[in-house]
Amino acid sequence: MAASNTQSKEDTPTLPLLLIHRFPSFKLSFFPFLYTKYTVLDQHADPPQTRFADLSKSARLMLCVGPTPVTSADLDRYPAVECILGSCAGFDHFDLAACRRRGIRVTSSGEAFSDDVADYAVGLAIDVLRRVSAANRFVRTGSWPARKEYTLGSKVSGKRVGILGLGNIGWRVAKRFESFNCSIAYNSRKIKSQVPYPYYANVTNLASNSDILVICCALTDETYHVVNKDVLEKLGKTGIIINVGRGSLIDEKELVEFLIRGEIGGAGFDVFEHEPHVPKELLALDNVVLSPHKAVLTPESFAALEELVISNVDAFFSSKPLRAEIELD
Amino acid sequence: MAASNTQSKEDTPTLPLLLIHRFPSFKLSFFPFLYTKYTVLDQHADPPQTRFADLSKSARLMLCVGPTPVTSADLDRYPAVECILGSCAGFDHFDLAACRRRGIRVTSSGEAFSDDVADYAVGLAIDVLRRVSAANRFVRTGSWPARKEYTLGSKVSGKRVGILGLGNIGWRVAKRFESFNCSIAYNSRKIKSQVPYPYYANVTNLASNSDILVICCALTDETYHVVNKDVLEKLGKTGIIINVGRGSLIDEKELVEFLIRGEIGGAGFDVFEHEPHVPKELLALDNVVLSPHKAVLTPESFAALEELVISNVDAFFSSKPLRAEIELD
Incomplete structure (x- = not known):
C-alpha cells in the first residue's frame, strides 16, 4: 500500500x-x-x-x-x-x-509512552523484589512438587524509592510507588520547585537513601554512566536497580560485576548498553529480570x-x- | 533447640x-x-x-x-x-x-500479610498484561538477537479493575491500582457503606465491567468456584484474572479450558486447586504467570x-x- x-x-x-x-x-x-x-x-x-x-x-x-x-x-x-x-x-x-x-x-x-513505561518500571521492581519471574520459573521447571528450596523475596510496600529523572515518566513512577506507601526522593538536572519529594543533587547520595533506584532520565553527555561504581556501592546489598531509560545510563560492566558478587540485591533491565546483546553473565542470575526494550510498547x-x-x-x-x-x- | x-x-x-x-x-x-x-x-x-x-x-x-x-x-x-x-x-x-x-x-x-499480598497481586497483573515474565523468557532464550516475533502486551494504566473481596487485601489492591488511573469496582458479601467504588452484588456483572479481575476473598462454602464459566465468559478475551486467594475460588478446569481456547486474555496464579499440582496445560502457555503460593511470604x-x-x-x-x-x- x-x-x-x-x-x-x-x-x-x-x-x-x-x-x-x-x-x-x-x-x-x-x-x-x-x-x-x-x-x-x-x-x-x-x-x-x-x-x-x-x-x-x-x-x-x-x-x-x-x-x-x-x-x-x-x-x-x-x-x-x-x-x-x-x-x-x-x-x-x-x-x-x-x-x-x-x-x-x-x-x-x-x-504518549509515559504511563506504559512507568507501569513497566513498577512491574519490574515488584518482579525483582518479590521474585515473580523466578517464582514462575520455579513452578514451570517442576520445583514446587519436588519441594526444592525457595528463595524468599523482599517486601515492596514501604521501601525508599529513588528516581533518577523526574520527568513525564519519573513523575508517574513516583505517583504509583506512593500508593505502596513508599517514600520517594529524586535526582534531576534541576530541583523542581513544585515537587514534594526530597531532591538530591548528587546521585550517590540519592542511592545511599534508596532501596529501589529507578532510572528514567534522558541519556545525554552528562548522564552517560551516571550509575557508576560509587552509586552501586551506596545502593548496597539489599538495594535494587530498575533501568527503563537507556542502557548507557549505567556502567553495565560494573553492574554485572556487582550482581555476580552479590553486592547489589537485584536488577530489572528493559535496556542494555549494547542491545540486543545482553551480558551472558546475567542469564545465569536468578535475581535479575531481563526485558527486550519493550517498556514503551503496547x-x-x-x-x-x-x-x-x-x-x-x-x-x-x-x-x-x-x-x-x-x-x- | x-x-x-x-x-x-x-x-x-x-x-x-x-x-x-x-x-x-x-x-x-x-x-x-x-x-x-x-x-x-x-x-x-x-x-x-x-x-x-x-x-x-x-x-x-x-x-x-x-x-x-x-x-x-x-x-x-x-x-x-x-x-x-x-x-x-x-x-x-x-x-x-x-x-x-x-x-x-x-x-x-x-x-500482617495484607501489603505483601496486595503488592504481589499488582505485580502479577502487570506481569500478565505487560508480559514481563514472557519478556524475561524471550531474552533468556536468546530470541532477542535472533529477532524472533515478540507478542505485545496490553496497557495497565486506565484499565477497569474488579476486586472480589474488599477486605484487608482487596482494599490495598484497590488503593494501588488507583495510582495507575484504573477504575475500581468490587464484589463482597455485603456492600461497604464507606467505600467509594461501585458495588456489584453479582460476580458475573462485576466481570462484565472489568478488564482485570483480582480474586482476594476468603474461601467459604459460598465462594467455592465463585469464578465459573459464566464469569469467565463475561470477563472475555481481553480480560485477565489474578488469583491470590485460594485455588478453589476458581473452577480451575474451566479456566484452563478458557486459556487454551484463547477465550480469556491471561491469568496470574499464586494459588491452585490441588497445590502443589499445577495443571500441565498451563506450563505450555505464554500468557499465564505461575507462582507457588508465595504472595504472603517476605x-x-x-x-x-x-x-x-x-x-x-x-x-x-x-x-x-x-x-x-x-x-x-
Missing part, C-alpha cells in the same frame, strides 16, 4: 512533503494516515522511490521512526529540514548540537503516539505550536 | 500450655519466643514429647501454623481449646462451624506475623482483646 500510494503522489507532489527517516527494519504500518495527506518520502520504500534523492532535498519536515540516529551528515543530505518529529521518549539518537546550530526544532513522544501507546504525530504534522504545516517539543537549550 | 527446651519444660509444666498444630513439614523456627514463655506442646517434636497426649488435653490455646487443617476430630482430641490463633490470611482450613458450636474463638493473620511479613502472634498469645493469657479475630456469625 505504502509504496504504490507514495509512487503515484510522487509524480505530482502537490501534497506537502513528509520525509521518513528510519532503519530499514522499522515498519511504517502504524502510520497509514500519512499517505492520504502527505507526499511521503521514504528512503527504504519498496519498490524504491525514483525521485527520493531529488524531492527529499526540499522536505521541511522529517518524521524519525524509533531510535533511528539522525546525524549531522543526515542533516547535510536533507538541507531544508526545519523540524524533526521524534517517536521515542528519549532523544539521544538525535545530534542535538547539530539541530541547535541549524535551528531545527525537535519533538519526542511526549507523554497497542494503546502506539495509538497515543499516532495521535501525537498526526497532530504535530498538521501543526507544523499550519504553523501552530508543536506538542512535546524538546528544549534545545 | 525447640525439642530440648520443650522437653525440659514438659517435665514441670509451670508455664502456660501452648498447643502447636502443624503439618510435620512446617517449621517453627520463626517462633523462638514461644519457648521462653510457654510450655510448647508439639505433636511433631523431634524427639517426641512423651507427655504430649496427656498435656495437650488441657491446652486452652492452639497456634495453628500455616494452612494446617483443624477438623472437628482435631478439636475432639483437644477438648480444652478455647481459642485458635491462625497464621494465614485465609481461614478455610478451619472447621468454623465446629468452632462456632464449641464457642472457640479464631484469629487470622489479620493485616521476611518483613513473617516479622509482622510474629509480632501479631506474640501479642495475641499474651492477650489470651491475660484476658485482653485479641487482634484479627474472625467473626463467626
Whole structure:
C-alpha cells in the first residue's frame, strides 16, 4: 500500500512533503494516515522511490521512526529540514548540537509512552523484589512438587524509592510507588520547585537513601554512566536497580560485576548498553529480570503516539505550536 | 533447640500450655519466643514429647501454623481449646462451624500479610498484561538477537479493575491500582457503606465491567468456584484474572479450558486447586504467570506475623482483646 500510494503522489507532489527517516527494519504500518495527506518520502520504500534523492532535498519536515540516529551528515543530505518529529521518549539518537546550530526544532513522544513505561518500571521492581519471574520459573521447571528450596523475596510496600529523572515518566513512577506507601526522593538536572519529594543533587547520595533506584532520565553527555561504581556501592546489598531509560545510563560492566558478587540485591533491565546483546553473565542470575526494550510498547501507546504525530504534522504545516517539543537549550 | 527446651519444660509444666498444630513439614523456627514463655506442646517434636497426649488435653490455646487443617476430630482430641490463633490470611482450613458450636474463638493473620499480598497481586497483573515474565523468557532464550516475533502486551494504566473481596487485601489492591488511573469496582458479601467504588452484588456483572479481575476473598462454602464459566465468559478475551486467594475460588478446569481456547486474555496464579499440582496445560502457555503460593511470604511479613502472634498469645493469657479475630456469625 505504502509504496504504490507514495509512487503515484510522487509524480505530482502537490501534497506537502513528509520525509521518513528510519532503519530499514522499522515498519511504517502504524502510520497509514500519512499517505492520504502527505507526499511521503521514504528512503527504504519498496519498490524504491525514483525521485527520493531529488524531492527529499526540499522536505521541511522529517518524521524519525524509533531510535533511528539522525546525524549531522543526515542533516547535510536533507538541507531544508526545519523540524524533526521524534517517536521515542528519549532523544539521544538525535545530534542535538547539530539541530541547535541549524535551528531545527525537535519533538519526542511526549507523554504518549509515559504511563506504559512507568507501569513497566513498577512491574519490574515488584518482579525483582518479590521474585515473580523466578517464582514462575520455579513452578514451570517442576520445583514446587519436588519441594526444592525457595528463595524468599523482599517486601515492596514501604521501601525508599529513588528516581533518577523526574520527568513525564519519573513523575508517574513516583505517583504509583506512593500508593505502596513508599517514600520517594529524586535526582534531576534541576530541583523542581513544585515537587514534594526530597531532591538530591548528587546521585550517590540519592542511592545511599534508596532501596529501589529507578532510572528514567534522558541519556545525554552528562548522564552517560551516571550509575557508576560509587552509586552501586551506596545502593548496597539489599538495594535494587530498575533501568527503563537507556542502557548507557549505567556502567553495565560494573553492574554485572556487582550482581555476580552479590553486592547489589537485584536488577530489572528493559535496556542494555549494547542491545540486543545482553551480558551472558546475567542469564545465569536468578535475581535479575531481563526485558527486550519493550517498556514503551503496547497497542494503546502506539495509538497515543499516532495521535501525537498526526497532530504535530498538521501543526507544523499550519504553523501552530508543536506538542512535546524538546528544549534545545 | 525447640525439642530440648520443650522437653525440659514438659517435665514441670509451670508455664502456660501452648498447643502447636502443624503439618510435620512446617517449621517453627520463626517462633523462638514461644519457648521462653510457654510450655510448647508439639505433636511433631523431634524427639517426641512423651507427655504430649496427656498435656495437650488441657491446652486452652492452639497456634495453628500455616494452612494446617483443624477438623472437628482435631478439636475432639483437644477438648480444652478455647481459642485458635491462625497464621494465614485465609481461614478455610478451619472447621468454623465446629468452632462456632464449641464457642472457640479464631484469629487470622489479620493485616500482617495484607501489603505483601496486595503488592504481589499488582505485580502479577502487570506481569500478565505487560508480559514481563514472557519478556524475561524471550531474552533468556536468546530470541532477542535472533529477532524472533515478540507478542505485545496490553496497557495497565486506565484499565477497569474488579476486586472480589474488599477486605484487608482487596482494599490495598484497590488503593494501588488507583495510582495507575484504573477504575475500581468490587464484589463482597455485603456492600461497604464507606467505600467509594461501585458495588456489584453479582460476580458475573462485576466481570462484565472489568478488564482485570483480582480474586482476594476468603474461601467459604459460598465462594467455592465463585469464578465459573459464566464469569469467565463475561470477563472475555481481553480480560485477565489474578488469583491470590485460594485455588478453589476458581473452577480451575474451566479456566484452563478458557486459556487454551484463547477465550480469556491471561491469568496470574499464586494459588491452585490441588497445590502443589499445577495443571500441565498451563506450563505450555505464554500468557499465564505461575507462582507457588508465595504472595504472603517476605521476611518483613513473617516479622509482622510474629509480632501479631506474640501479642495475641499474651492477650489470651491475660484476658485482653485479641487482634484479627474472625467473626463467626
